[in-house]
Amino acid sequence: MSEIDEGLRSELQRQGIWVTSMQELYNWGRKNSIWPLQFGLACCAIEMIATAASRYDIARFGGEVFRPSPRQADLMIVAGTVTKKMAPQIVRLYNQMPDPKYVISMGACAISGGPFKQGYNVLKGIDRYIPVDVYIPGCPPRPEALLHAFMELQRKIDEQKLTGASKAEHLDPDRPSEFPVPAFGTHDLEPPANADVFRPPKMERA
Amino acid sequence: MTPHPYSFIVIFVGVALIFPIMPLILAWMWRRFFQPPKPGVQKNATYECGVESLGEAQIQFRSQYYLYAIIFLIFDVEAVFLVPFAVAFTGLPLGAFVAILIFLLLLVEGLIWAWGKGCLNWAR
Numbered sequence: 347m348s349e350i351d352e353g354l355r356s357e358l359q360r361q362g363i364w365v366t367s368m369q370e371l372y373n374w375g376r377k378n379s380i381w382p383l384q385f386g387l388a389c390c391a392i393e394m395i396a397t398a399a400s401r402y403d404i405a406r407f408g409g410e411v412f413r414p415s416p417r418q419a420d421l422m423i424v425a426g427t428v429t430k431k432m433a434p435q436i437v438r439l440y441n442q443m444p445d446p447k448y449v450i451s452m453g454a455c456a457i458s459g460g461p462f463k464q465g466y467n468v469l470k471g472i473d474r475y476i477p478v479d480v481y482i483p484g485c486p487p488r489p490e491a492l493l494h495a496f497m498e499l500q501r502k503i504d505e506q507k508l509t510g511a512s513k514a515e516h517l518d519p520d521r522p523s524e525f526p527v528p529a530f531g532t533h534d535l536e537p538p539a540n541a542d543v544f545r546p547p548k549m550e551r552a
Numbered sequence: 553m554t555p556h557p558y559s560f561i562v563i564f565v566g567v568a569l570i571f572p573i574m575p576l577i578l579a580w581m582w583r584r585f586f587q588p589p590k591p592g593v594q595k596n597a598t599y600e601c602g603v604e605s606l607g608e609a610q611i612q613f614r615s616q617y618y619l620y621a622i623i624f625l626i627f628d629v630e631a632v633f634l635v636p637f638a639v640a641f642t643g644l645p646l647g648a649f650v651a652i653l654i655f656l657l658l659l660v661e662g663l664i665w666a667w668g669k670g671c672l673n674w675a676r
Contacts, residue, residue, distance in 0.1 A: 415600055435602030441594040442602075445587070508586060523590035 369508045376420075377408075377500040380448070383419035383439065384412035388426025390453040390486040397489040407496050416442040421499070423492070424478075427455035427462055428469040430535050434527045440476045441524040446516035448503070450495050451478040454485045461485065474539035476525055619671045623663075630659050 355365050366374075386394055397404050404410050413419040416439045428436060440449065451472055454460030459470040472478065479502060480495040487495075506514035515521050525543060528535035583589075599605040637644075637652050644652075666672065 417600060438594055438604070439600075439602040441592065442597065442600055444595070445590055517586065517588060519588035519590075524592040524594055527594070 372508065373504050373506060376446070377503040379411075380407075380409045380421045380496070380499065380503075381411045381413050381419050382409055382421040382423050383416055383443065384414050385439070386425045387428060387432065388453075388455060390425035390456070393486045393489055394423055394425045394452065394492060397492045402489040402493060404493065404496065407493065407500065409496055416440075417444065419443050420446065421448045421450065422476075423450045423452055424456040424472045425452040427460065428472050429467050430469050430530075431467065433469045433472070433475060433535060434529065436472065437475045437525060437527045441527070445523050446506075446514065448479045448499055449476055450480045450482065450492075450499060452482045452492060452495070453487055454483060457481050457483065469535070474544045475528060477543050616674060619666075623666055623671065626659065626662065630656075 350365055350367065358365050386392070396402055398410060398412060409421070416422075420443070422436075422440055422443065424436065440447070449472070451457050455462060455468070456472050459465070459468045462468040463470055473481075480498050482491050482495045484491050508514070508517065516523075525540055526537075528537060528540075530536070597605075633652070633655065
């Protein structure tokens with residue numbers, strides 16, 4: 347689809363002719379109008395609010411339209427500590443978002459449980475249940491870090507292919523759009539992690 | 553032949569129809585040719601705040617409160633009229649005084665009627 351010769355393209359561009367492909371146009375539109383889902387879980391949400399406000403102004407990147415409904419959202423910013431009580435709701439909200447959908451795991455808590463990792467009620471990372479696109483370390487990350495993650499996500503969207511063998515995951519008809527919602531068990535969430543999504547790196551101990 | 557002076561309305565209606573319908577058609581075609589449909593139980597669920605819906609939506613509320621709300625509304629408006637009346641009380645001509653008295657009497661009559669009707673008793 348984007349089989350344009352780069353030299354020819356820049357030559358045409360110099361002459362005032364802009365050549366693009368459907369894929370580039372589509373991705374350009376998508377990456378510049380990412381609508382996040384409006385919800386915050388803990389103190390990272392305050393940083394997220396600051397990012398949306400005028401000083402940091404996420405609107406510069408086209409992400410200011412925080413939607414209160416998952417039906418209209420493209421991006422889920424998991425901002426804060428995910429308690430085990432809250433995890434099923436987050437997975438359910440993620441399931442209700444239309445494809446293509448992206449997840450930014452913001453802050454140490456959303457990545458791994460962070461400072462509350464030892465807590466009996468804290469989920470050790472939202473990536474146990476839903477696929478995460480961008481992780482932001484920090485406790486909490488500054489708004490600049492969220493903006494950086496947003497730009498990384500834009501880069502990722504820009505590189506997604508519409509056709510071919512390496513096309514974007516959400517275009518694969520066999521890839522699920524919904525993930526199983528964990529249930530409250532006796533001691534922990536059941537299951538404790540979704541094995542199809544959660545692939546932690548193997549620990550190499552010398 | 554000169555165009556009809558109102559022909560621009562026809563053009564305007566045409567543009568007004570095409571302008572919103574075209575993106576919808578484009579979006580539909582895009583979905584048809586690129587986007588694999590992925591419906592699901594939760595994705596198609598009615599409720600969308602993350603919590604599973606519980607119980608029936610068709611439950612009944614008692615309508616008793618509605619009478620109180622109506623009566624409160626009327627007397628709330630009365631209070632709005634009474635405040636300027638009280639402020640300008642000393643400088644009012646007789647006609648204005650009688651007019652506001654009639655207004656008050658009408659409302660008092662309504663209150664007595666509602667009272668006599670039993671609207672102020674909380675029916676169970």
